[in-house]
Amino acid sequence: MKRAKTMMKTTHLWSQEDEEQLIRKLVNNFCDLINRSEEEGLYWTGLKCDLIELAHIVWETGQLTDQQGRLMDFQSIVWHICRVLHVRVPCNPSSVVSSVRARKNVRVGPLRERYLQLIVDAKIQDPMRLEIRRRRR
Helix, strand or coil, X not given: CCCCCCCCCCCCCCCHHHHHHHHHHHHHHHHHHHCCCHHHCEEECCCHHHHHHHHHHHHHHCCCECCCCCECCHHHHHHHHHHHCCXXXXXXXXXXXXXXXXXXXXXXXXXXXXXXXXXXXCCCCCHHHHHEEECCC
């Protein structure tokens, strides 16, 4: 007797508006965080690969610029966000993104879908903020 494989699909199809709302929030969060100091004591509590994936999503928008008005490159975005959130910068952030996108782990769904589910279903307006903590004094 052959065993049938069970395949699961996401139950939601996110609207374009939901995805645009998520991207706007991520870009705004990154813009705010990149301009902060590491002395503020903010820490990333989620997975490092999730933070790098978020940085890549923000980089793909082309909406962050440096002090000279040039588009920030992916490496700079990663360096700044890791500095502020006290995360060790990976040697090759692009390989982290490639690995994340190639993973087949059913227990951890794609980050974009997880955040969209939090926004739409759980009514959490800013899911990225759930993974940032301030150091206790």
